[in-house]
Amino acid sequence: MRLHRNLVFAVVDGLHLIFNENEYADKVVEKLLKRDKRWGARDRAFIAETTYDIVRWKRLYAEIAEIKNHFSRENLFRIFTVWATLKGIKLPDWKQFEGTPVRRIKGRFDELSKDRKYRESIPDWLDQLGSEELGEDLWTKELHELNRLADVILRVNTLKTSVTKLHDEFLALEIETNTIKEYPEALQLKERGNVFTTEAFKNGLFEVQDASSQKVAPFLEVTPGMRVVDTCAGAGGKSLHLAALMENKGQIISLDIYENKLKELKRRAKRNGAHNIETRWIENSKVIKKLHDKADRVLIDAPCSGLGVLKRNPDAKWKLRPEFLEEIRKTQQQILQDYAKMVKPGGKLVYATCSILPSENEQQVHNFLNSELGKSFTFEAQEKVFASQTGFDGFYMARLKRN
DSSP: OOOOHHHHHHHHHHHHHHHTSOOOHHHHHHHHTTSOTTOOHHHHHHHHHHHHHHHHTHHHHHHHTTOOSOOOHHHHHHHHHHHHHHTTOOOOSOGGGTTOOHHHHHHHHHHHTTSHHHHTTOOHHHHHHHHHHHOHHHHHHHHHHHTSOOOOEEEEOTTTOOHHHHHHHHHHTTOOEEEETTEEEEEEESSOOOGGGSHHHHTTSEEEOOTTGGGHHHHTOOOTTOEEEETTOTTOHHHHHHHHHTTTOSEEEEEESOHHHHHHHHHHHHHHTOOSEEEEEOOSTHHHHTTTTOEEEEEEEOOOOOGGGTTTOTTHHHHOOHHHHHHHHHHHHHHHHHHGGGEEEEEEEEEEESOOOGGGTHHHHHHHHTSTGGGGEEEEEEEEEOHHHHSSOOEEEEEEEEO
């Protein structure tokens, strides 16, 4: 591989924004890719994949480069040098790469790889927490899998097409996909590519949604004609899936505290042909109270640490703080207490997170069921999805029935 100056400088600029300005990696990459219209697919792939790769292995590369916390431009080039050396890429004759100690870099890599916190590039406190909650063996396997590049998984919109039809449509465009056993609406791209420019996307035939996330809506056990509330809907990936499962019949009320996310959901619903979704912004507690005892099904896709989705959000492990986790656990329990009141007698509630920590998952369900409100619910089932066992994102879901 030959390194091009403008592409390398774009990566270094992106790393500065992520490491020093605390911007989100996905937003930074999105901006970088718009910098030069002359860049082709290969150039754009290099920028995106290299940026994410260095973010993912930040601690390991910084330790090899003997950098502590000051990510100056010079130090960012040193980290890039480590990345390129370990990838076996020949470094060009630029001043930024003068005197690169190739043998020392490889030696340091071998030495540090014996220690999990460096080998899997994770903060000390998070490594200790994961080990305490999941046990050494499972945590080690999870970390290793969550450091792999995420596959691109699509959810076929059955309101408009079928898995077979979309597979064939992609094949005509020379885009190869595979079906996934036990995921009836999923297609997996054989090679990464920009599917957002296809007519199939513009016509709402699919959404990008990881296979584990596709388990949540069916777990709610919806049928056409029900009234369903998606309480933390965000931009609506699961609301759209519910609409397809309900065949556009009944009512889905999608709630969120962020109005701008609901606007995005409206756009997506229109493209998907999902006509039974109504968005409601939670601007005050009255919005929730009006729905008390009214819903056949309630989905709480709760805010969480996001540790199950580190494959696609590797910067999350550097942004997380112990105090945030403490606060988010309080928020999760409060949401359960507030939103469970929307379930009508005989109705069901699903609590889900994209975390793998028991303290955010089964422990929250246990605490809820032992509360005053929780005594009116019966535990039905739960599913723990681990990346090391499926190859997809880590997820948790529990289903409760109101007596």
